[in-house]
Amino acid sequence: MIFFIIVIKGVYMLKTIAIILFVIMYALMIFLPAKWRPWIACTTAAIFLAVGVLPFGDLAHVIDWNILLMIFGTVIIVDYFIQSKMPNLIANHILNLSPNVMWTTIFMSLFSGIISAFIDNVATVYMVAPVALAICKKLKISPVAMIISIAVSSNLQGAATLVGDTTSIMLAGAAKMDFMDFFFMNGKLGIFFAVELGALFTIPIMMFLFRKDTMPVSSDEHTEVKDYIPTIAMVGHIVFLIAASFIPDKPEITNGVICMVWGVVCVVWEYLATKDKDTMVENIKNVDYATMALLAGLFTVIGGIQEQGIITDLADIIAHMGGGNVLLLFTIIVWGSVLISAFVDNIPYVATMLPVIASVSNEMGIAPYLLFFGLLVGATLGGNITPIGASANIAGIGLLRKEGYEVSFKDFMKIGLPFTVAAVVAGYLFIWFVWR
Numbered sequence: 100m101i102f103f104i105i106v107i108k109g110v111y112m113l114k115t116i117a118i119i120l121f122v123i124m125y126a127l128m129i130f131l132p133a134k135w136r137p138w139i140a141c142t143t144a145a146i147f148l149a150v151g152v153l154p155f156g157d158l159a160h161v162i163d164w165n166i167l168l169m170i171f172g173t174v175i176i177v178d179y180f181i182q183s184k185m186p187n188l189i190a191n192h193i194l195n196l197s198p199n200v201m202w203t204t205i206f207m208s209l210f211s212g213i214i215s216a217f218i219d220n221v222a223t224v225y226m227v228a229p230v231a232l233a234i235c236k237k238l239k240i241s242p243v244a245m246i247i248s249i250a251v252s253s254n255l256q257g258a259a260t261l262v263g264d265t266t267s268i269m270l271a272g273a274a275k276m277d278f279m280d281f282f283f284m285n286g287k288l289g290i291f292f293a294v295e296l297g298a299l300f301t302i303p304i305m306m307f308l309f310r311k312d313t314m315p316v317s318s319d320e321h322t323e324v325k326d327y328i329p330t331i332a333m334v335g336h337i338v339f340l341i342a343a344s345f346i347p348d349k350p351e352i353t354n355g356v357i358c359m360v361w362g363v364v365c366v367v368w369e370y371l372a373t374k375d376k377d378t379m380v381e382n383i384k385n386v387d388y389a390t391m392a393l394l395a396g397l398f399t400v401i402g403g404i405q406e407q408g409i410i411t412d413l414a415d416i417i418a419h420m421g422g423g424n425v426l427l428l429f430t431i432i433v434w435g436s437v438l439i440s441a442f443v444d445n446i447p448y449v450a451t452m453l454p455v456i457a458s459v460s461n462e463m464g465i466a467p468y469l470l471f472f473g474l475l476v477g478a479t480l481g482g483n484i485t486p487i488g489a490s491a492n493i494a495g496i497g498l499l500r501k502e503g504y505e506v507s508f509k510d511f512m513k514i515g516l517p518f519t520v521a522a523v524v525a526g527y528l529f530i531w532f533v534w535r
Contacts, residue, residue, distance in 0.1 A: 113150070113151060113152050113407055114407045114408065114409060116150060116152060117147070117152045117403055117404055117407045117409060118409065120143055120146060120147065120152070120400075121143075121400065121404060121409075123143075124139055124140065124143040124400065125442060127139045128140075128487060128508070129508045132505060132507075133486075133496065133500065133505045133506055133507065134389075134500070134505065136393050136487065137389045137390075137392040137393040137396065139396075140392070140393050140395075140396025140397050140400065141392055141393075141395070141396040142396075143396065143400050144395070144396040144397075144399035144400050144403075147399060147400060147403040148399070152403040152406065152407060153399060153402050153403035153406050154406070157402065157406065158399060158402075160402075161398055161399055161401070161402025161403075161405075161406075162395055162398045162399060162402075163394070163398050164352055164355060165351055165352045165353070165354055165355040166221060166355070166394060166490055167355070167391050167394060167395065168352065168354075168355025168356065168358060168359050169219060169221055169222060169354055169355045169358045170221060170225070170358075170386075170387065170390065170391055170394070170494065171358070171359065171362065171386055171391065172336075172355070172357075172358030172359035172360070172361060172362035172363075173221070173222055173225040173226075173336070173358045173362070174225060174362075174385070174386045174387055175362035175365055175366060175382060175383070175386065176225075176329060176332050176333055176336060176358070176361055176362050176365050177225050177226070177228075177229055177333075178382045178385055179326075179328075179329035179332070179365040179366075179369060179382065180229055180329040180330065180332075180333050181229045181232075181233075182325070182326075182329070183324055183325050183326045183327070183328075183329045183330060184323065184324050184325050185324050185327075185329065185330045185333075186229040186230045186232070186233040187233045187237075188324055189230045189233070190230055190233040190234040190237060191237075193206060193207070193230070193234060194234060194237065194238075194316045197316050198315065198316070199312065199313050199314060199315050199316060200238065200240065200309070200312035200313070200314050200316060201305070201306065201309040201310065201312040201313065203234060203245075203316055204244060204245045204248055204305060204309050204312065205248075205302060205305050205306070205309075207227065207230070207231050207234070207245055207248070207249055208245075208248040208249055208251075208252040208301070208305065209252065209298070209302075210227060211223050211224070211227040211249040211250075211252050211253045212252040212253060212255060212256035212298050213256070214226065214227065214253070214337075215252070215253035215254070215255075215256050215257050215263060215491075216256045216257070216259040216260050216263045216291075216294075217260060217263060217341050218263070218337055218340045218341055219257075219264075219340060219354055220253045220254050220257045220263075220264065220489070220490065220491035221490050221491055221494045222336070222337070222340060222354075222358065223253040223491070224249060224250050224253055224491050224494045224495050224498070225494060225498075226333060226337065227249050227253070228246055228249060228250075228495060228498050231245045231246055231249055232246075232498075232502065238314070238316060240314075241504065242499065242502065242504065243499060243504050243506060243510065244308075244309065244312075244514065246495045246498060246499050247492075247495060247506070247510075247511055247514045247515065248305065248514060248518075249495065250489075250491045250492045250494065250495030250496075251483045251491075251492070251514060251515055251518045251519075252298070252301070252518075253491050254479070254480075254482055254483055254489045254491040254492065255294070255297060255298060255301070255479075255480055255483060255518065255522050256294055256295070256298055257479060257491075258290065258294050258475050258476065258479040258480075259281070259290070259291045259294040259295060260278065260281050260291060261276065261277070261278045261280075261281050264479060266445055266449045266475060266478060266479055267281070267475065267479075269449055269450060269453065270449070270453070270471055270474075270475050273453040273454070273457065273471065274467065274468065274471050278345075284468070285468075287533050287534060288529075288533055290472045290475060290476070290530070292529065293472065293476060293525070293526040293529040293530050293533075294476070294522075294526060296525045296526065296529050297476075297480065297521070297522030297523065297525040297526045298522065299525070300521040300522055300524070300525040301518050301521050301522055303521075304517045304518060304521045307517075308513075308514060308517065326369070326372070328364075328365065328368045328369070328372075329365055332361045332362075332364055332365045335361055335364075336357055336358055336361040339357045339361070340354055340357055340358075343357060366379055366382070366383070385501070387494075387497040387498070387500075387501060389497060389500065390493055390494060390496075390497030390500075393487070393493060393497075394490060394493060397487065397493075401443060404443065410443065410448055413435075413439055413448075415455065419459075420435075423463065425463070425465060425469070425535070426531070426535075428459070428463075428470065429469060429470060429473050429530075429531060429535075430527075432452075432456070432470055432473045432474055432477060433473040433474075433476060433477040433523065433526075433527050434477060434523070434527075435477070436448070436452070436473075436474055436476075436477030436478040436481055437477045437478075437480065437481035437484070437519065437523055438481065439478075439481065440477065440478045440479070440480075440481030440482045440488060440489075441481050441482065441484035441485050441488045442485065442487075442488065445478040445479060445481070445482055445489070448478055449474065449475070449478050452474055452478075453471070453474070456470045456471060456474060468534055469530065469531070469534040469535060472530045472534060473527070473530055473531075476523060476526040476527065476530060477523065477527075480519050480522050480523050480526070481519065481523075483515045483518050483519040483522075484512060484515050484516055484519050485508060485511065485512065485515065486506060486508060486511040486515075488515075492511070492515070496511070
């Protein structure tokens, strides 16, 4: 009996330690300069492992190696892509289409959103951001607002299709949905239209946020592309990512391997073409290791939170607060998911909530689709509130840091929060009136 009491006390003590450390970690990330975030996350992760919040043997399983490999490979492609001058050429065309800076930002954001509906959000940011950086350098303006908008937009539209985000794939598995069910299902408009409606609602938000950016833009420059192989690699890895998304039961690390292979293609080609070893070494050194360390630390911390059952506790609280009122339950699931996903990676949260929602729906005698779609809208869009709420945001902030721009929580939330509220309100209303 004493043994069991000690075990129970030990379990609750670890859960309490995990919660306290988690809160302290986020507080430090909010109030300290952005350059300290990787150190804060990794230190918290180390403490989690040291005190047993996360068993050391589980470390390799909680880190998303697929995301880390994607970042490593894609950053290498991006470096060669930038050096080839292709982003400058694309930037010239976009500038010629845009009447002013505000519409340039809006076009770039919508462009990234469309792409992210079909490939991973992180890959989208790394593909579109170099073009945005080239545009901002031409205009001699800060790229912070444009890169944040691109990251938020890519994260927003990841839930539009089955292949756009991991959470969409998880939902498809739980609800037995195929690719076309995201567009039309059971004679009703699917979640694709809810997400796209949310994207449209962000346009007036951007028009208001960037209303002062009225400087006219144009480009009379003629840019010569130095090498088309990096562009082929950029397009090639996107095509391969899209193709791989249709392969059932593929290894989880597939996308990471694709990005790494195309990154190696760039390195090998450029070395064979130029014999310039120094440039090759410099490009490998330029990989955003700080962002990778931050993500690895956060993956470990979230793994510890999940190990201690904290995410499950949150899911149970949300699922049972609605009682027998479907509208109240739907509202709690959507907005509760927004709040939680602002601080917790949405993948373990959605994985935990899907069976809970299925069970609650069964008890209430209703089809689970309304609550499933509400969960996806809330959990996917909620990560847009903070700079560390989604991998795409972390990638965008990492790129800005490499350019010498530090982004605070406050700076990010000025854009991320109104984006999130507008998109979630639109998705929330659409899903309720179509699927209730």
